[in-house]
Amino acid sequence: MKNIKYIKFLFLFTIFFTCEDFLEPAPTSVVSSADFFTNEDQLLAAIANMYDGLQGANDTSSNSNHATQIEFYVTEMRSDNTRSKSGEGEAAQFDDFNVQPTNGLVADHYRSFFNVIFRANTVLANLGVASDENRPKFEAEAKFIRAYVYFNLVRLYGDLPLVDRVIGIDDTDISYTRRPTADIYDLIVSDLLAGVENLDNSNGRNRASKAAAQALLAKVYLTRGQNYLDAQNLLEDVMNSGYMLEPNYEDVFFNEDNSEVIFAIGYQSGQAADSQNFSAEWLNGVGRTVGVNYVTDDAKAVMLESESAGDIRTGVSMREDLIQPTQTQVTKYLPDGDPGGADGKTFTFDARLAGNDWIVLRYSDVLLMHVEAIMAGGQETNAASALSSFQAVRDRAGLTDAVTNITKDELLLERRIELAFENQRLYDLVRFGKAIEVLGAFALANGTNFSSNDLLLPFPQSEIGLSNGLLNQNPGY
Amino acid sequence: MKNIIYKMIAVLLIFTVSCDDLEKYQLPEANSIPDETPPVASFSAIQGEGFEFEEWTLYQFTNGSTSATMYSWNFGDGNTSTDFEPTNMFPGEGTYTVSLTATDNLGVSSTSTQEVVVVEPEAPAVPDPVIVNGEFVKLPKSSGSDCACSGWINRDLGEQGESSTASGLDVVKFDNNEPDHIYQEFEVVPNADYLVETSIRHSTTDGTMPSSLEIRVLAGSGYEAGYTPVYYTDTAVMPQGNSSTGYWGYRSIAQVENADNNLKIQVLDNPGNDDYNNVVFSFNSGANDSVVLFMRGIGGDSSGNYGYNSGNEEIRSAYVIITAVEN
Numbered sequence: 001m002k003n004i005k006y007i008k009f010l011f012l013f014t015i016f017f018t019c020e021d022f023l024e025p026a027p028t029s030v031v032s033s034a035d036f037f038t039n040e041d042q043l044l045a046a047i048a049n050m051y052d053g054l055q056g057a058n059d060t061s062s063n064s065n066h067a068t069q070i071e072f073y074v075t076e077m078r079s080d081n082t083r084s085k086s087g088e089g090e091a092a093q094f095d096d097f098n099v100q101p102t103n104g105l106v107a108d109h110y111r112s113f114f115n116v117i118f119r120a121n122t123v124l125a126n127l128g129v130a131s132d133e134n135r136p137k138f139e140a141e142a143k144f145i146r147a148y149v150y151f152n153l154v155r156l157y158g159d160l161p162l163v164d165r166v167i168g169i170d171d172t173d174i175s176y177t178r179r180p181t182a183d184i185y186d187l188i189v190s191d192l193l194a195g196v197e198n199l200d201n202s203n204g205r206n207r208a209s210k211a212a213a214q215a216l217l218a219k220v221y222l223t224r225g226q227n228y229l230d231a232q233n234l235l236e237d238v239m240n241s242g243y244m245l246e247p248n249y250e251d252v253f254f255n256e257d258n259s260e261v262i263f264a265i266g267y268q269s270g271q272a273a274d275s276q277n278f279s280a281e282w283l284n285g286v287g288r289t290v291g292v293n294y295v296t297d298d299a300k301a302v303m304l305e306s307e308s309a310g311d312i313r314t315g316v317s318m319r320e321d322l323i324q325p326t327q328t329q330v331t332k333y334l335p336d337g338d339p340g341g342a343d344g345k346t347f348t349f350d351a352r353l354a355g356n357d358w359i360v361l362r363y364s365d366v367l368l369m370h371v372e373a374i375m376a377g378g379q380e381t382n383a384a385s386a387l388s389s390f391q392a393v394r395d396r397a398g399l400t401d402a403v404t405n406i407t408k409d410e411l412l413l414e415r416r417i418e419l420a421f422e423n424q425r426l427y428d429l430v431r432f433g434k435a436i437e438v439l440g441a442f443a444l445a446n447g448t449n450f451s452s453n454d455l456l457l458p459f460p461q462s463e464i465g466l467s468n469g470l471l472n473q474n475p476g477y
Numbered sequence: 478m479k480n481i482i483y484k485m486i487a488v489l490l491i492f493t494v495s496c497d498d499l500e501k502y503q504l505p506e507a508n509s510i511p512d513e514t515p516p517v518a519s520f521s522a523i524q525g526e527g528f529e530f531e532e533w534t535l536y537q538f539t540n541g542s543t544s545a546t547m548y549s550w551n552f553g554d555g556n557t558s559t560d561f562e563p564t565n566m567f568p569g570e571g572t573y574t575v576s577l578t579a580t581d582n583l584g585v586s587s588t589s590t591q592e593v594v595v596v597e598p599e600a601p602a603v604p605d606p607v608i609v610n611g612e613f614v615k616l617p618k619s620s621g622s623d624c625a626c627s628g629w630i631n632r633d634l635g636e637q638g639e640s641s642t643a644s645g646l647d648v649v650k651f652d653n654n655e656p657d658h659i660y661q662e663f664e665v666v667p668n669a670d671y672l673v674e675t676s677i678r679h680s681t682t683d684g685t686m687p688s689s690l691e692i693r694v695l696a697g698s699g700y701e702a703g704y705t706p707v708y709y710t711d712t713a714v715m716p717q718g719n720s721s722t723g724y725w726g727y728r729s730i731a732q733v734e735n736a737d738n739n740l741k742i743q744v745l746d747n748p749g750n751d752d753y754n755n756v757v758f759s760f761n762s763g764a765n766d767s768v769v770l771f772m773r774g775i776g777g778d779s780s781g782n783y784g785y786n787s788g789n790e791e792i793r794s795a796y797v798i799i800t801a802v803e804n
Contacts, residue, residue: 229667232764233698374668378601379526383668384761408526433526436537436562451562452539475519475541 037126043138046123050145051206053116054265058275058353060288062104065112068265068358069278071423072293073105074156074457079425080442081299081416085284085291085327097443097454100461101477107460109156113149114163120146121166140198143191144208144216148360150191151220154184155427158456158474162187176467185224192217196234201241205257206266206357211238215262215361218369223431228376235370238262239389243363245396250316252362254337262361269336269355279335279354284323286335286345287352291321295328298442299420306417312398317420319344330421333358359422364393368415371406380407393418408432430455451476516545518579518589524598533597535566538575545579545587553593567595603669603801608770609661610712611797613649615640617713619722625649628709629659631718631725634733635773635783641793643678643753651774651792653680653688656783658773660718662697662706662726663799665762670802672759673770676795679747684789688776692743694760697767699738700726706767727769730783740768744775753795759802770797 037043056067073094076082083095093099099106123142130138146164153160159178164187167174195213203209214234221227221234246252246260268274281287282294295303295318307314321327322344334340335351367389374386382405391403393414412432416425429435436452443450453476464471519542525535540548540562550558552565553573567573573593580586610616610628618627625640625647635658641650651657665671677690697706704726709715716723727733741760748754762768772794774787 229764229766232667236764376667381668385668385763433523436523436539452537453541475543 033122037129040130040134043123043126043129046119046126047138047141050116050119050123050142051266053112053119054145054149055267055274055276056112058272058277062108064108065115066108067112067116069276070105070108070112071152071358072278072421074109075423075426076421077293078454079429080296080439081421081425082293082330083296084289085294085321085324091289091292096446096448097439097450098448099454099458099477101458101464101473102461103458106457107462109457110153110460110463113153114161116149117146117163118166120149121163125166136198137200140195140213141203141208144195144199144213147188147191147195147213147220148216150184150188151216151223154181154188155223155430156457157459160184172467172470176463176470178471185220188220189217192220205261205264209263211241211243212263212361214238215366215369218366218373222369222372223427225377228373232370232373235366235373238363238366239370243366245363245367245392247396249313249396252364253316253332253356253359254334256357260363261357261359262363262366264357264359264361266357267355270349270353272353275353275355276358277352277354278358279333279356280352282330282333283335283340283351284321284327284329284345286340286347291327291329293330293421294321295330295421296442298445299416300328302413303417303420306399310398311417313417313420317417332421364396364418365424367393368411368418371411375406375408375411378408380405382406390414453477512581512583512585514544514581515585516542516579516581516587518542518545518577518587520575520577520589520591522575522591522593524595526598528600534569534595535564536593536595537564538562538577540577542577542579542587542589545581547580549578549580551576551578567593570595570597603666605800606663606665606671607708607710608663608797608799609710609715611799612647613640613794613796614647619713619715619717626659627712628715629661630715631658631660631727633718633724633728634658634660634730634771635785637717638772638794643793643795646795648678648793648795651688651690651772651787651794653774653789653791654777654786656773656781656785657787658771659794660725660727660769660771662708662767662769664706664708665766665768666801667762667764667766669762670759671762672757672800672802674755674757674798674800676753676755677745678751678753678793678795679745680790680792681751682747682749682790686776686778686788687747688774688788688790688792689747690745690792690794691773691775692741692745692756692758693733693739693769693771694741695727695733695769695771696738696740696763697726697765697769699732699735700767701728701732725769726767727771730785733771740765747790753793770799 054068056069057064073091077094084091087095090103090105093103120142124139127135127139159180161175161177162179162183163174192213195208196210196217199208199210199213201209201211215238218231218234221231243262244259246258251258252260267276277287281289281292284291303314303318317332318328319331321329333356335347335354338347340347370389371386374383375381386406387403390406412428412434415428429438435455439450456474458477459471459473464473521539523537525532548559548561550563552575554567556565574590575593576588576590578586578588613625615623615625616627617623626638626649630637635656638649638651638657638659641648649659706726716725718725732738740763743758745756774792775785776788777786779785
C-alpha cells in the first residue's frame with residue numbers, strides 16, 4: 001500500500017516536470033515566430049520586412065497587399081488632381097466622391113498598411129536580440145515606420161484601432177476599437193520624437209533617417225495646427241543637414257538617390273518581388289487597367305497657366321496621351337524613365353516591373369513646409385526666411401520674379417504644382433482648411449456629389465463585418 | 478321612419494367598430510413596425526477665414542448625420558436651409574443656437590442643437606515686447622544696492638553696468654577698462670521684425686584703445702539645454718547669474734560669441750563727440766519665441782575673468798526701447 005502511494009507521487013512529479021517540454025516542444029524542422037529571433041541579423045531581416053510591406057506586392061491578385069502601389073487611388077484620385085481615364089469601375093468611385101465600403105482597393109489599402117504596422121510592432125517586440133549600441137536605432141527605425149503609416153491612415157480613415165504591440169486574433173478589443181484621432185496622434189508624435197532623437201542620416205534615402213523623422217514630425221505639427229515654432233526648428237534643422245534642391249526638376253524623379261530626396265520607398269526594376277506597377281497603370285493600356293491617375297481638366301488648366309508664365313514643371317509632370325489626345329497622363333513616374341515610344345505604350349522591357357522609387361519626402365516639400373510653419377496659421381507672411389525658401393522652389397521651376405509676400409492660397413497653389421501627383425494634394429487641402437470649399441466646387445463643376453463626409457474613407461465592409469458590431473462606420477457611408 | 482333611423486345608426490355603429498378590426502388585417506406599412514435604424518443628427522461648424530469681406534462671419538456646416546434622408550437647418554439668426562451641408566453668413570458677432578433636424582423616410586427624426594459663438598478673430602498683430610526697466614531707473618536688485626542696471630545683470634557674462642546720471646536722469650554706465658555689460662531676456666513672436674532704439678554717449682576720446690559699444694540680439698535657441706525662460710517683472714527677484722540669485726539662459730561668453738546664436742550684432746564706435754546719440758536698428762526674431770538683448774563695452778585688452786574689457790572711455794546708455802515693426 002505504501003509503495004503505491006510513492007509510486008503515485010512519483011507519477012505526479014514526473015508529470016509535473018515533463019509536461020512543458022513534452023507537450024510544447026520547440027519545432028526542429030520549421031521556424032516559428034515565437035522563437036525565431038535569436039540574433040541581430042534576424043532582427044535586421046524583420047526591419048527589411050517593414051520596407052517590404054511598404055513596397056507592397058507587384059501582382060494582380062486581389063488578395064495581395066499592394067500597399068504603396070495603390071496609394072494614389074485613395075489620395076490623389078480623391079483630390080481635384082487626378083481621375084480614372086474611363087470613369088468606370090471601382091477606380092471611378094474615387095473620381096466621383098462615391099466610394100463604397102465594399103471597394104476592394106480601400107480594403108486592400110487598409111489591410112496592407114495595418115500589416116506594415118504589425119511588421120513594425122514585430123521589430124519592436126524583438127529588440128532584445130539587438131546589441132545595446134544598435135537597439136535604440138532599430139527601435140527608432142520601427143517607430144518611424146509605424147508613425148509614417150499611422151499618419152497616413154489617421155488622415156484617411158479618422159479614428160482608428162490603436163495597435164502599439166503585436167496582437168493576436170483574440171485581441172478584438174484592440175483591433176476593432178476605434179480610438180480618437182488625438183490618441184493616434186499622441187502615438188505618432190512620441191514615435192517620431194524617438195526617431196528624431198535616435199536616428200541619423202547614414203542609412204540612405206530608402207530607410208528611416210533623422211531628417212525624415214524631423215520633416216514628418218513637422219508635417220504632423222502643421223496638420224494639427226500647433227507647435228509651429230517646433231515645426232520651424234525641425235525644418236531648419238533639415239535645411240542644415242546637407243539636402244538640396246536638384247538643379248533640374250526632372251532629375252528629382254529620374255536621377256534616383258539624388259540629394260533632394262529625404263525618404264523614398266525603394267523599388268528595383270525587373271524583379272517581380274521588388275518592382276512596382278503604378279508607373280504602368282498611369283499609362284494607356286500598359287498596366288492591367290486602361291489607365292488611372294489621369295490628370296483632371298482642372299489640374300491641367302492650372303498647370304498650363306503656370307507653364308505659360310515659364311514654369312518648367314508642367315512639362316515634366318504631365319503629357320498628352322499619345323493615343324487619346326483628349327486625355328492627359330502623369331509623367332513623373334514613367335516606367336524606369338522610358339517614355340514608351342511613339343504611342344507612349346511600347347517598351348523594350350516589362351514596364352509593369354518598374355523600378356522608380358516612390359518619393360515620400362523631398363527637400364522642396366521641406367522648404368514649402370518651412371513657409372507654412374512661419375505663416376503659423378495666418379493668412380500671409382513676408383518674413384525674409386519664408387520668402388527665401390519659397391523663392392528657392394520657384395527659381396528652380398523657372399519662375400524667377402521676386403516674391404515679396406506669400407498668401408496662404410499662393411502657398412497651396414505652389415504646393416499643388418511643385419508636388420503634383422505625389423499624393424500630397426488631398427492632405428494639403430485638408431490641412432489648409434480648403435478641402436470643403438475646393439472639392440465642393442470641383443464636384444459641382446463635374447456634376448458629382450461631394451460632402452465633408454467624403455474627406456474620410458469608409459472602413460472596409462469586411463472589417464465592419466468581422467468586428468461583430470464593434471466597429472462603427474464613418475458618417476455618410 | 479324611426480326604424481330606418483335605427484337601422485342607419487346600427488350600420489354606422491358597425492362601420493365604426495369594424496374599422497379598427499379591419500386595420501388589424503392590413504399588410505404592414507408605414508409605422509407598422511419600429512424604425513430599426515432611426516436617424517441620428519450630428520453636425521459641426523467651421524468658421525471662415527479672412528477680414529476683407531468679413532469672411533469670418535461665413536460658416537461652413539458639415540453634416541455627420543446617419544440614417545436620414547432629409548435635413549432641416551435653423552441657424553438661429555432667422556436663416557434656414559434644407560441643404561445637406563449649407564453655409565450661413567451670420568449677421569455679426571453673437572451666440573446663435575443652430576439646430577439640425579434629420580428625418581428619414583419613415584418620418585422619424587432626430588434633432589441636434591449647438592451654440593455657435595461667432596467672434597471676430599483678432600487680427601494677427603505682433604505686440605511690443607515687455608522690457609523691464611528700459612529707462613535704467615535705480616531699482617532694487619535681488620542682492621546689493623539699487624542700480625540703474627537692475628533687471629540687466631548676468632554675472633556669467635561680465636560685470637554689471639553701473640548707475641550714473643545725466644541731466645538728473647538715471648543712466649547705465651559701461652566703465653572704461655572693465656568688462657561691463659547689460660543683459661535681458663524677453664518674449665517675442667517668432668519671425669517678426671522688431672526695432673531697437675537706444676541713446677548712447679561715449680566719453681571724449683582718450684588713449685590708444687578706444688571703447689566701442691557692442692550690441693547683440695541673441696537667439697533663445699542658444700539657451701543652455703533644458704533652460705526655460707521666466708519673464709520677471711519685479712527686478713528685486715530677478716536672477717543675476719550666480720548661485721545665490723539664480724542663472725539666465727546664457728552662461729558663457731563663448732555661447733554669446735557663437736555666430737549661430739546671434740540674430741544681430743551692432744558695434745558703435747566712438748563718434749568723436751560726447752553727446753547722447755540716438756541709435757536705431759532692427760532685427761528679426763527668426764525661429765525663436767524668446768531672445769536676449771546684450772550690450773558690453775569692448776576695445777580693451779583681453780585680460781580678466783571674461784576675456785574682454787572696454788577701452789579707454791566710458792560709455793553710457795540712457796534708455797532702450799524695443800517695438801514691433803508693423804508690416
